[in-house]
Amino acid sequence: MNFTKLKDRVWKTVDWTARAGISLPGPLARASFGGFGAILWIAYALPFVPARRSFVALSKQFKSRSATRLFHAYVRNFTLMLFRVEQIRQGQTEAIGALLHIPERSRFDHIISRGGAVFVMPHAHGSVTMAEALGQVHPLLLFVRATKDDERAAWQRQYYDQMTCDVIDVRRADDVVASRTMLSALRNGSIILGGGDFIKAAPEMQDNPAEDVVRATAFGQPVGAMRWPARFASKVGVPIVPVTIQQTKTQLILHMGEEIEATDIVSTTQTWMDGMVDLIKAYPTDWVFCLDRQWRRVLENASPGVSSGPDEQMSLDTAADLKKVAGAE
Numbered sequence: 001m002n003f004t005k006l007k008d009r010v011w012k013t014v015d016w017t018a019r020a021g022i023s024l025p026g027p028l029a030r031a032s033f034g035g036f037g038a039i040l041w042i043a044y045a046l047p048f049v050p051a052r053r054s055f056v057a058l059s060k061q062f063k064s065r066s067a068t069r070l071f072h073a074y075v076r077n078f079t080l081m082l083f084r085v086e087q088i089r090q091g092q093t094e095a096i097g098a099l100l101h102i103p104e105r106s107r108f109d110h111i112i113s114r115g116g117a118v119f120v121m122p123h124a125h126g127s128v129t130m131a132e133a134l135g136q137v138h139p140l141l142l143f144v145r146a147t148k149d150d151e152r153a154a155w156q157r158q159y160y161d162q163m164t165c166d167v168i169d170v171r172r173a174d175d176v177v178a179s180r181t182m183l184s185a186l187r188n189g190s191i192i193l194g195g196g197d198f199i200k201a202a203p204e205m206q207d208n209p210a211e212d213v214v215r216a217t218a219f220g221q222p223v224g225a226m227r228w229p230a231r232f233a234s235k236v237g238v239p240i241v242p243v244t245i246q247q248t249k250t251q252l253i254l255h256m257g258e259e260i261e262a263t264d265i266v267s268t269t270q271t272w273m274d275g276m277v278d279l280i281k282a283y284p285t286d287w288v289f290c291l292d293r294q295w296r297r298v299l300e301n302a303s304p305g306v307s308s309g310p311d312e313q314m315s316l317d318t319a320a321d322l323k324k325v326a327g328a329e
Contacts, residue, residue, distance in 0.1 A: 036082055037075040044071055054291045057299035058284055061219070073285035080247050081125035088132055089159040097164075099252040100133035111259065112138050116186035116238045119256075120196035120229045120272050122280050123288040126245035126252050128159065131193050133252050135165025141185040142167045143194030143228075166190075182228075186236040196242070196276050197289045199298075200224035206266045214269040218277050219302035223294075230269050233262035240268065242275030246283050255279060281305065 043049045055067035055074070062070075087095055102108045111117050121127060131142040144160070146153040146169045153172070160167040166185070170178045182192055202222035206215045213224035233240045242257035257275035262268045280287050289295050 037079050040071075040075050040078060050293070050296060051291055054296045054299070057296055057302075058290050060299070060302065061281060061284070061305035063305075070285055074290075077125040077247050077286055080249070081129070084126070084129045085159050088129065088162050091162055093132055093136070093162065093164055096129050096132045096252075097136040099129070099250065100137070100254070101251040102254045102256075104256055108254070108256065111239065111241060112189070112191065115189045116236060117191050118186070118229050118233045118238060118240045119191055119193045119243045120240055120276060121193065121243045121245065122197040122276055123195045124245040124247075124283075124286045125288055126247040126286065127193075127195070127288075128163075129247075130245040130252050130254060131165050131167075132163050134191065134193065134254070135163065139185070139188070139190040140165040141182065141190050141192050143182065143192055144169050145171045145195070145198060165193075179232075182232055183236060186232060186238050192232070193243075194228070195289075196226060196229060196272065197280075197287075197292075197295070198226055199294050201294075214266055216266075216270045216273045218273055219298050221298045221301050223273075223298060225269050225273050227265055227269065229272055230262050230265045233260075234265075234268070238262075240272050242272050242279055244276075244279040244283050244286060246286050255283065 040051070043051045044055075045052075051071075052067065055071050059065055059067040059070055084096060084099075087093075124130075128142070131140060134140050135142075142160075142163070142165050144156075144167060146156050148171070153169075157169075160169075168178055168181055173181075185192055199218070200211065200213050200223075202215050202224050203211060203213055204215075207227075208214070208224070209227070211224065212227050214227055214230075216223055216225040218225070229240050239259040240262055241259055244255050246253040246255060257279055260268060260271050260275065284290065290299070
């Protein structure tokens with residue numbers, strides 16, 4: 001069973017339990033979401049669900065983290081994510097906005113003061129909640145590619161509809177309408193926040209517009225990276241900024257890479273991919289798509305790394321720490 005099928009099979013249980021859990025008082029509401037971690041631990045243990053393989057492959061990039069210890073922190077971030085997106089669905093958006101923390105706030109302000117920007121990110125647990133938080137301080141368009149499963153996509157739209165920022169689902173939008181919407185947002189000074197880690201098999205040619213991918217390298221392996229960040233940024237003349245979102249119990253932290261001027265499609269794509277991979281290595285347990293089968297193949301073939309990452313202590317939560325994060329202390 002792959003990552004997508006697993007999500008499609010459990011979402012109804014998640015949906016019902018989340019609605020019930022969020023209605024509980026204070027700490028009980030937060031604690032109830034800790035139970036969702038059990039679903040992931042079961043997946044980690046089942047031999048026909050390749051979650052363990054993904055984390056073994058990911059752990060090769062770090063000199064001092066085992067796959068299981070990485071997974072502990074991943075589960076913690078997963079349960080935080082579910083609680084916070086349910087808050088959005090229930091209209092508790094002010095609570096999400098209060099979590100925003102941007103360590104390089106002056107640089108962020110300087111970037112948005114000059115007009116629009118493309119913030120390209122790996123899919124992180126806190127991506128949707130960061131879009132809500134940032135949308136409360138600056139115009140923002142969240143670029144999403146909702147699941148193919150129509151029932152689960154409808155569930156996702158329930159919290160997209162409550163968000164302060166604009167959201168476009170490019171899987172279900174007309175291509176021309178989607179392009180015009182994104183270009184208009186950038187020209188009007190908005191941030192486009194979108195995932196850069198949808199990948200395909202690496203094409204033979206460096207730039208393949210027909211498949212909308214560019215041949216790039218990630219973790220030392222060839223991948224088919226999306227063209228949209230370089231394409232839209234170059235058309236409007238705005239920078240691309242690789243970003244990621246780190247979750248803690250009390251904060252949503254926006255980490256930014258270096259600004260990238262969009263020139264030709266191929267070199268620009270490789271540059272932002274390098275920046276995004278650096279952020280993944282720094283905050284691996286916030287990266288949802290480590291369970292994606294395409295990325296698992298990349299990681300399994302990658303050379304071992306030596307990174308420990310700046311969130312070393314936070315990422316190595318024990319089971320007791322997980323309970324604290326869930327609010328059950």
